[in-house]
Amino acid sequence: DNYSPTLFTDNEVETSFRSEVGDCVDYYFMYGKNADGVIAQVRSLTGQAPMFPLWTYGYWQSKERYKSQEEVVDVVRKYRELGIPLDGIIQDWQYWGHNYLWNAMDFQNPTFNNPQKMIEDVHAMNAHMAISIWSSFGPMTKPYRELDKKGMLFNFTTWPQSGLESWPPNMEYPSGVRVYDAYNPEARDIYWKYLNDGIFKLGMDAWWMDSTEPDHLDWKPEDMDTKTYLGSFRKVRNAYPLMTVGGVYDHQRAVTSDKRVFILTRSGFLGQQRYGANVWSGDVASTWESFRNQIPAGLNFSLCGMPHWNSDIGGFFAGHYNESWNDDSASKNPLYQELYVRWLQFGTFNPMMRSHGTDVYREIYKFGKKGEPVYDAIEKMIGLRYSLLPYIYSTSWEVSNRQSSFMRALMMDFVDDRKVWDINDEYMFGKSILVAPIAHAQYTPEAVVKVSEEEGWNRDGVKKAKTDVAVDFMETKSTKIYLPAGTLWYDFWTNEKHEGGKEITKETTLDVIPLYVKAGSxxxxxxxxxxxxxxxxxxxxxxxxxxxxxxxxxxxxxxxxxxxxxxxxxxxxxxxxxxxxxxxxxxxxxxxxxxxxxxxxxxxxxxxxxxxxxxxxxxxxxxx
Structure with a gap:
C-alpha cells in the first residue's frame, strides 16, 4: 500500500518492491481459495464496484472528434434511420475552443453554440451522451484562474504543449496548460463547480476523463519534487487517477441519486472500481499485434479487482490504412476492415462496447451498406450485444453484489486444467460464455506498422500499410481453439457439442467469432x-x-x-x-x-x- 513509483523485481533470486519514497509501506496477503476469492478480498479492502446504468452496456459510437454539435446529432440520427442499435455517443476534445481554453468546461467553440439543444436532441432519440474532460486547464479558463490563485496547479509540462493545434508542437507558442492538484479536496470542489455549472446541469449523462495519469511530458527530476496537498508528487504520484476520478464520482453522488455515475478513464489505480470507473487501454495502434495484446491486458486488469475495462475498437491510430489524412479510404481498405471487424467482435464481449479512434471514420455506414459482408458483420455483432443485455446486466449485478468479474481468465474457472493457466487469447465472459477472438488476419496480409504516439499524430509522415489485395470476405476459414477440461461445451452458433480438454478446429467466416457455452448454462x-x-x-x-x-x-x-x-x-x-x-x-x-x-x-x-x-x-x- 504505497503510492510512489515502485520497482517490482521477480526472478530466481528475489521478489521485491523498491519504492522511491514512502513513510511506510503496508503489505497485505490475501488467501481466497481461488481467484474470485482473492478479488473479493481486494474489493473488501479497496472498495466495491457500484452498478452502472443498463444503457452503458449498449453500443457506443465515438471518434476523435465530432467537430460540431450538428455532426454529433446527425450520427445518432443515422443510426436510428438505419435501424442499428445505439445507446451512447461521445464528444471528444476541443468543444471548448482553442488550446489556451483547454478543458474550460464551457462550450466556446462556435460549432457548439447551443450545447443544451445538442444534448436534448440526443435524448429525444433515446440515446445518451458522454463528453471529454481533462485533469488540466488552459491559462485563459475560469478554473485555471481560480486554481492558480490558490496555488493548486502543478508546474511540470503536460499535453498540449503548444497553444497551436499544429503537429509537431510549436514551442514558440507554449500553451501554458497545467495539471490541477487533485489530491486537494478544495481543488476537487472547484473542479466539480465548473463541471457541474458548465456541463452537468445541461443534462450530460457520463464523463470521459482523459489524461488521468496525468500526462507528464519533458520529464525532469525536479518535477517529482512538485508539492501536492499530500506531500511531494514523488510520494503520491501513482494515486493521481484515483483522486481525480474519485472527485467527480463523489461530487455527482452528492448532487443526485437519480443518475448513476459512469466514468470512462484512461488510467486506473487499485480501488478505482468504487468510483464508477471504466478504464480503457489508451491510444493503442491499429495493428494486429496491438489487438492481440488487448486480450491479456483486459484479463490482467480484471484480475486486479477492477471489473470494467475496454479498448478502442479498431485501435486509435489507424492513419497508415488511409490514402490521405482523415479520409474515408481506410474504412474501404480490406486490410483495415478485417482488423476492425475482428476487434469489434472482441469488443462485443468487453464490459463496454465502444468504437473509437482517430484518422478513420468508425460509424457503421462508413464501412458499406446492408447486404455487404463487412457492414453485415458489424451489424450482427451490435445486434448480438443487445440480445445479451439481460445476461450482461445480471452479470453486472454479480460483479457489484458478489464480487465477480466480466472478463475471466480461463484459470479462474478451470484451475484444475493446467493447459489453461497460460492461455492468453481466450477467456470467459461471465460464467457461461467462452470467447476465442480471431486475432490473426485470415483474409489479408498483416501490415506490420510500428506506431508510437508521436508518429501517430504526425499527419505528414505516416507510414502506409495499404496493399492491393483481392479479398473474398465470403470465403470460409478456420481457427483452432482449446476447450477447457471438466465440462461439455456447445458451439454458440451451431449448438454442436464438444468434450472439454482438447483442441478443436472451428470453421469461421468474417461474421463469426468462436463462442462456446459451458454445459449447465x-x-x-x-x-x-x-x-x-x-x-x-x-x-x-x-x-x-x-x-x-x-x-x-x-x-x-x-x-x-x-x-x-x-x-x-x-x-x-x-x-x-x-x-x-x-x-x-x-x-x-x-x-x-x-x-x-x-x-x-x-x-x-x-x-x-x-x-x-x-x-x-x-x-x-x-x-x-
Whole structure:
C-alpha cells in the first residue's frame, strides 16, 4: 500500500518492491481459495464496484472528434434511420475552443453554440451522451484562474504543449496548460463547480476523463519534487487517477441519486472500481499485434479487482490504412476492415462496447451498406450485444453484489486444467460464455506498422500499410481453439457439442467469432431493440445448455438510479436439473417501482426443443 513509483523485481533470486519514497509501506496477503476469492478480498479492502446504468452496456459510437454539435446529432440520427442499435455517443476534445481554453468546461467553440439543444436532441432519440474532460486547464479558463490563485496547479509540462493545434508542437507558442492538484479536496470542489455549472446541469449523462495519469511530458527530476496537498508528487504520484476520478464520482453522488455515475478513464489505480470507473487501454495502434495484446491486458486488469475495462475498437491510430489524412479510404481498405471487424467482435464481449479512434471514420455506414459482408458483420455483432443485455446486466449485478468479474481468465474457472493457466487469447465472459477472438488476419496480409504516439499524430509522415489485395470476405476459414477440461461445451452458433480438454478446429467466416457455452448454462436472451430500454423484458428466451446442473439469477431494477442500494430490485433464481431434465424458475425475490409482475419465458434447449411458460412471480417448473 504505497503510492510512489515502485520497482517490482521477480526472478530466481528475489521478489521485491523498491519504492522511491514512502513513510511506510503496508503489505497485505490475501488467501481466497481461488481467484474470485482473492478479488473479493481486494474489493473488501479497496472498495466495491457500484452498478452502472443498463444503457452503458449498449453500443457506443465515438471518434476523435465530432467537430460540431450538428455532426454529433446527425450520427445518432443515422443510426436510428438505419435501424442499428445505439445507446451512447461521445464528444471528444476541443468543444471548448482553442488550446489556451483547454478543458474550460464551457462550450466556446462556435460549432457548439447551443450545447443544451445538442444534448436534448440526443435524448429525444433515446440515446445518451458522454463528453471529454481533462485533469488540466488552459491559462485563459475560469478554473485555471481560480486554481492558480490558490496555488493548486502543478508546474511540470503536460499535453498540449503548444497553444497551436499544429503537429509537431510549436514551442514558440507554449500553451501554458497545467495539471490541477487533485489530491486537494478544495481543488476537487472547484473542479466539480465548473463541471457541474458548465456541463452537468445541461443534462450530460457520463464523463470521459482523459489524461488521468496525468500526462507528464519533458520529464525532469525536479518535477517529482512538485508539492501536492499530500506531500511531494514523488510520494503520491501513482494515486493521481484515483483522486481525480474519485472527485467527480463523489461530487455527482452528492448532487443526485437519480443518475448513476459512469466514468470512462484512461488510467486506473487499485480501488478505482468504487468510483464508477471504466478504464480503457489508451491510444493503442491499429495493428494486429496491438489487438492481440488487448486480450491479456483486459484479463490482467480484471484480475486486479477492477471489473470494467475496454479498448478502442479498431485501435486509435489507424492513419497508415488511409490514402490521405482523415479520409474515408481506410474504412474501404480490406486490410483495415478485417482488423476492425475482428476487434469489434472482441469488443462485443468487453464490459463496454465502444468504437473509437482517430484518422478513420468508425460509424457503421462508413464501412458499406446492408447486404455487404463487412457492414453485415458489424451489424450482427451490435445486434448480438443487445440480445445479451439481460445476461450482461445480471452479470453486472454479480460483479457489484458478489464480487465477480466480466472478463475471466480461463484459470479462474478451470484451475484444475493446467493447459489453461497460460492461455492468453481466450477467456470467459461471465460464467457461461467462452470467447476465442480471431486475432490473426485470415483474409489479408498483416501490415506490420510500428506506431508510437508521436508518429501517430504526425499527419505528414505516416507510414502506409495499404496493399492491393483481392479479398473474398465470403470465403470460409478456420481457427483452432482449446476447450477447457471438466465440462461439455456447445458451439454458440451451431449448438454442436464438444468434450472439454482438447483442441478443436472451428470453421469461421468474417461474421463469426468462436463462442462456446459451458454445459449447465442458462442464458437469458432479450428482444431486438434500438436502444437498451426500448422494450420491457416481458418475454425473454431462456437458452438452456444441458449436460450438467446449472443456475442463473435474472436481475432487474430501475436501470438508472441508486434505489437498488436501498433494496429496490428483483432477483429471479433459475435452475436446471440435468438428471430430471427440469428447469425451475423460482419465486421472485424483492420489488421495485414499475417492475414486471407478469411475463412469459420461452425455454429453449440446445437441441432446439422449446416450451413456453407464464410467470407471475411464483415458482414454476418446465419438464423436458
Amino acid at each position: 442458462i442464458i437469458p436472451v432479450g428482444p431486438q431493440v434500438q436502444y437498451a430500454t426500448e422494450k420491457p423484458w416481458d418475454h425473454l428466451e431462456l437458452k438452456v445448455y444441458a449436460g450438467a446442473n446449472g443456475n442463473f439469477i435474472l436481475y432487474e431494477d430501475e436501470f438508472d438510479n441508486y434505489n437498488y442500494e436501498k433494496g429496490a430490485y428483483t432477483e429471479i433464481p433459475i435452475s436446471w436439473n440435468n438428471a430430471s431434465r427440469k428447469l425451475t424458475i423460482g419465486a421472485r425475490k424483492g420489488t421495485y417501482e414499475g417492475m414486471l409482475k407478469n411475463r412469459k419465458f420461452t425455454v429453449t434447449l440446445q437441441d432446439g426443443t422449446q416450451k413456453s411458460v407464464d410467470y407471475s412471480g411464483k415458482a414454476v417448473s418446465v419438464k423436458f
